[in-house]
Amino acid sequence: MINDHSSFGKDFTPDHAQKASVAIYEQVRQKILSGDLKPGEKLPPERDLIDMFERSRPTVREALRMLESKNYITISRGRGTTVNKPSTDEAERTLNSLVRLNLVSVQNIIDVRHVCEALSVTLAASHRSEQDIKVMSQVLEDAENVKDDFQQFMAYGIKFNGAIAKASHNEMLYLVNRIASSFSYDRMSSQAGNITDEKKQEMCQWIGEQHREILDTIIAQDPEAAKKINDYHIECISKTMFEM
Amino acid sequence: MDTMFTPVKTKRAYDAVYEQIEDMILTGELKPGDKLPSERDLMTIYKRSHPTIREALRMLEASSYIRVIPGGCAIVSYSNTESMEDSVTELLQFRQVSFEAIYNFIKLSEVEFIPHTVQNFTWEDLIALETILNEMSKCKTCIVDYSEKLFEYHLGLMKATHNPLIYVFWSGMKPFWTIDSLEKHKTAISIKDITALQTIHETLVNAIRDKNEIMAANLVKESWENWQLISEISGKVENA
Numbered sequence: 001m002i003n004d005h006s007s008f009g010k011d012f013t014p015d016h017a018q019k020a021s022v023a024i025y026e027q028v029r030q031k032i033l034s035g036d037l038k039p040g041e042k043l044p045p046e047r048d049l050i051d052m053f054e055r056s057r058p059t060v061r062e063a064l065r066m067l068e069s070k071n072y073i074t075i076s077r078g079r080g081t082t083v084n085k086p087s088t089d090e091a092e093r094t095l096n097s098l099v100r101l102n103l104v105s106v107q108n109i110i111d112v113r114h115v116c117e118a119l120s121v122t123l124a125a126s127h128r129s130e131q132d133i134k135v136m137s138q139v140l141e142d143a144e145n146v147k148d149d150f151q152q153f154m155a156y157g158i159k160f161n162g163a164i165a166k167a168s169h170n171e172m173l174y175l176v177n178r179i180a181s182s183f184s185y186d187r188m189s190s191q192a193g194n195i196t197d198e199k200k201q202e203m204c205q206w207i208g209e210q211h212r213e214i215l216d217t218i219i220a221q222d223p224e225a226a227k228k229i230n231d232y233h234i235e236c237i238s239k240t241m242f243e244m
Numbered sequence: 245m246d247t248m249f250t251p252v253k254t255k256r257a258y259d260a261v262y263e264q265i266e267d268m269i270l271t272g273e274l275k276p277g278d279k280l281p282s283e284r285d286l287m288t289i290y291k292r293s294h295p296t297i298r299e300a301l302r303m304l305e306a307s308s309y310i311r312v313i314p315g316g317c318a319i320v321s322y323s324n325t326e327s328m329e330d331s332v333t334e335l336l337q338f339r340q341v342s343f344e345a346i347y348n349f350i351k352l353s354e355v356e357f358i359p360h361t362v363q364n365f366t367w368e369d370l371i372a373l374e375t376i377l378n379e380m381s382k383c384k385t386c387i388v389d390y391s392e393k394l395f396e397y398h399l400g401l402m403k404a405t406h407n408p409l410i411y412v413f414w415s416g417m418k419p420f421w422t423i424d425s426l427e428k429h430k431t432a433i434s435i436k437d438i439t440a441l442q443t444i445h446e447t448l449v450n451a452i453r454d455k456n457e458i459m460a461a462n463l464v465k466e467s468w469e470n471w472q473l474i475s476e477i478s479g480k481v482e483n484a
Contacts, residue, residue, distance in 0.1 A: 021302065033337045062299055069259055069303055086338035094307075094328040098408070100270040101323045108409045115356040123352075171341045172349035175332075176413055 020055050024063035027053075032072050032083055043073065043081040091179050092186075099183070106187070110238040113180045114231070117161070120177055121214060121230045123168035125223040132167035136215050139163050143208060150200045153207075154189040158182045160211055167218065184237060191244040203240065210236065261290050261300035269309050269320055280310065280318040325412050332416025346420050351468045354398065358464050360405035362457045369404035373449050376400055377442070384438045391435070395421040397445065404452070434472050441470040 031037045044052065049060050064081065067073045071089055075081045098104040124132070143156035161181040165174040192200065210233045217226035268274040281289065286297045301318055304310045308327045310318045336346070361369075376397045383389040395418060402414045435441055448463040 019302070022306070025306075033334060035340065058295060062295065062302065065256070065258065065299055066303055066306060069256075069262070070306070086335060088335060091328060091331040091335055094331050095409070097266075097270055098323075098325060098328055098412075103323060103325055104408050104412075108407045111360065111407055112409050112413075115353055119352050119356070170345050170348055171339065172336070172345040172417075173353075175335060175339070175341070176349070180409070 020053075020059045021062040021066065024049075024053050024055065024060060025066045028063065028067055029070075029072060037083050039083050039085040041083045043083070045080065088175060088178050088182070091175075092182050095179060095183055096186070106241060109180050109183055110234065110241070112176065113184065114234050116173060116176050116180065117164075117230055117234060118227050120161075120165045120168045120173055121218060121226040122223040123170060123173070124164050125218045125221050125226040127169050128167040128218055128221075132163070133219055136160065136163045136167065136218070140208070140211055140215060143211070147201075147204045147208065150192050150204065151189045153204045154185045154192075157185045157207060157211075164214070164218070184241060187241060188237075188244065194244050206236065257292055257296045258299040258303065261286075261292060261296065262303050264290075265300065265304060266307075266309060269323075274320050276320050276322040278320045280320070283316065325408050325415075328412045329415040332413060333419050336416065336420060341420075343420060346417050347471075350398070350414075350417070351471070354401070354468075355461050355464045357402060357405055357407075357410055358460050359457045360407055360410070361401055362452055362455055362460050364406040365404040365452055366406075369400065370449065370453060373397065373400045373404070373452075377445055377449065380445075381442055384442060387435060387438070390438060392422065436470050436472060441467060444470070 028037070028043070037043070043049070043064075046057070046060060046064070049064075050057055053060060064073065064075060068075050071084055071087065073081050073083055095104065095109075099106065099109075128136075139156055139160045143153055143160065146152040146156065158178075158181055162174070162178050165177040168174065188203075195203075210229065213229050214226060214233065217229060265274070265280070274280075280286070280301075283294065283297050283301070286292075286301075287294060290297065301310070301312065304318070305312055308321055309323075311321050312318050376393060380390060380393045380397065383393060399411070399414050399418065402410050405411070444463055444467045448460060448467065451459040451463055
């Protein structure tokens with residue numbers, strides 16, 4: 001029995017005791033997520049944090065850097081450390097990684113866009129305010145001015161989708177749309193090298209026209225027409241994405 | 245003027261190290277189970293200090309790309325969608341998305357996604373759904389237990405679409421579907437008739453099995469009609 005080590009330690013699992021810097025990172029992160037620390041608010045100076053956490057400078061600094069690289073805070077010399085506004089960047093970045101790891105396919109994203117953008121335009125057509133119309137129109141106008149610059153034009157595509165989703169007045173729908181649509185436009189602009197200038201011009205042309213038509217149906221408060229033209233729009237976009 | 249200048253952002257050394265290793269994992273150059281070089285070797289490879297290397301590793305660990313096993317050795321993790329589920333949950337929490345928004349989103353979109361379930365489900369999905377339904381039928385008297393189980397069931401419906409992105413969003417919303425968070429959002433929900441709802445879901449699983457898309461969509465719609473936001477009942481919608 002003494003020599004039998006096979007069952008010894010069976011009940012032990014690896015020790016996942018948190019490192020001090022990770023524990024500090026978690027504490028601050030929770031305060032930010034819960035709203036105890038609000039965007040724009042300043043964190044205490046490093047010296048005070050060292051006292052509060054009873055940890056060394058390198059440990060506290062490491063935690064702060066981790067928070068910074070995850071976009072929770074901005075550290076600037078002289079102006080101290082401020083809490084950032086929540087953004088969809090991190091979710092967009094992870095989606096990008098999942099696609100590269102082949103865990104999510106482009107088709108998966110298109111399927112989600114199809115459903116969620118249809119909901120978005122339908123709701124926007126019913127609930128849009130005058131202010132929403134102003135914002136959406138402005139985005140299209142600005143996009144029209146940069147038609148010769150493919151990358152910039154694509155960036156306005158994300159903005160337009162976002163403005164419609166905002167006009168749906170459902171925050172959840174907005175976030176899903178935002179994450180899925182920015183992937184599509186990022187992808188199209190990153191693969192812009194594969195297509196000719198002529199083709200780019202053509203794309204800007206039809207995307208611009210279709211966006212205009214979508215906006216018109218939203219202004220006209222015609223949910224059915226909005227859904228129809230948007231379905232067609234996504235079909236065109238997905239066809240292009242697969243061709244690129 | 246404000247379009248002329250943008251803040252200057254410099255990349256920090258640990259970010260550069262992080263991105264290089266991340267890229268190797270994403271391109272498959274480093275595979276799950278592979279060991280990373282030791283911290284000391286990484287210091288030599290990247291010509292960077294120990295704190296820089298350590299921070300890059302901590303961040304890779306926080307993004308679940310690697311796990312550090314006792315002894316300090318870093319191993320590339322098997323990738324899954326969990327990191328994105330977490331960032332969705334975090335985003336919803338951070339932006340204080342109201343329960344109404346989440347509830348309405350699920351109510352409106354599930355009916356549109358259910359055709360994907362009907363087209364792509366496997367027998368394992370069906371067995372999983374039946375198991376949850378069975379558990380639900382045992383806790384019909386307790387609305388708290390029932391609604392928590394019910395979310396598991398909805399998660400199962402969306403998992404059966406075999407579109408991992410849909411599943412990611414539903415998993416990300418899961419922490420908000422607890423009585424605690426409902427109260428936190430200053431609203432509450434109620435089910436008009438649990439027995440009726442249970443019957444609808446049992447019929448729905450049969451419709452999926454029969455590959456009847458139209459019937460499945462109608463049943464999803466009908467099931468949500470059994471839900472009610474208290475704020476709807478009292479006639480006012482409170483914004484969280």
